[in-house]
Amino acid sequence: xxxxxxxxxxxxxxxxxxxxxxxxxxxxxxxxxxxxxxxxxxxxxxxxxxxxxxxxxxxxxxxxxxxxxxxxxxxxxxxxxxxxxxxxxxxxxxxxxxxxxxxxxxxxxxxxxxxxxxxxxxxxxxxxxxxxxxxxxxxxxxxxxxxxxxxxxxxxxxxxxxxx
Numbered sequence: 001x002x003x004x005x006x007x008x009x010x011x012x013x014x015x016x017x018x019x020x021x022x023x024x025x026x027x028x029x030x031x032x033x034x035x036x037x038x039x040x041x042x043x044x045x046x047x048x049x050x051x052x053x054x055x056x057x058x059x060x061x062x063x064x065x066x067x068x069x070x071x072x073x074x075x076x077x078x079x080x081x082x083x084x085x086x087x088x089x090x091x092x093x094x095x096x097x098x099x100x101x102x103x104x105x106x107x108x109x110x111x112x113x114x115x116x117x118x119x120x121x122x123x124x125x126x127x128x129x130x131x132x133x134x135x136x137x138x139x140x141x142x143x144x145x146x147x148x149x150x151x152x153x154x155x156x157x158x159x160x161x162x163x164x
Contacts, residue, residue: 002043003035004063004070011043011063046071055079055096108153114160115146122163135164 003012017040018026027034035042043063051058061075080095125136132140142161146152151159 001030002063002072003038003040004043006039006041009062012040041070043070043072046074049074049076051076055099104153107155108147111146111153111155115143118160118163119143133164139164 001014003014003017004010005012012020014030017038018024021038024038030042046066049058055078056076057079058074058076061073063070064073065071078092079099080092082089082091084090119140122136122140124130125132126140139161146155146160149155149159
C-alpha cells in the first residue's frame with residue numbers, strides 16, 4: 001500500500017510512514033481516522049494501461065486525484081531516444097532496429113524449437129521398417145520448410161501445418 005503525504009505530495013510506503021513517525025504506535029488496520037491524523041492519503045491501485053506502440057513503455061508517474069481518491073498515475077514514454085556518447089550518435093531508429101532484431105531472434109528460436117519438437121513426435125513414422133504415408137511426408141516437409149513461411153519468425157497457430 002502506498003500513501004501520499006499531504007504536506008508535500010510525496011509518495012511513501014507504510015513502512016516509510018512508520019519510520020517518519022517512529023514515536024507513534026500504529027494500529028494493525030489503517031482506517032480514514034489514522035490517515036487523517038497522519039495527514040496522509042491512501043493511494044489506490046489503478047490498472048496499468050497498455051502501451052500504444054511497439055517501442056513505447058508505460059511507467060508509474062506518481063499519483064493523481066480521481067473521483068475524490070488518489071490513484072496511481074501512469075505515463076507512456078518512448079523506449080529509446082537518440083544518444084551521443086564520446087561523439088558517436090546512435091539514433092532512436094537504430095536502437096529500435098536492434099531491439100526488434102533481438103525479438104525476432106527470440107521468436108525464431110522458439111519457432112525452430114517448436115518445429116523440432118513436432119518433428120520428433122513423428123520420427124517413428126520415418127523409421128526404415130515403417131512406410132511413411134504421403135500426408136505424413138508432406139506434414140514433415142512443411143515443418144522443415146516453416147522457416148520460409150511469410151510470417152516467420154512470428155508464426156501464429158494457423159501458420160503451422162495440421163498433423164495428419
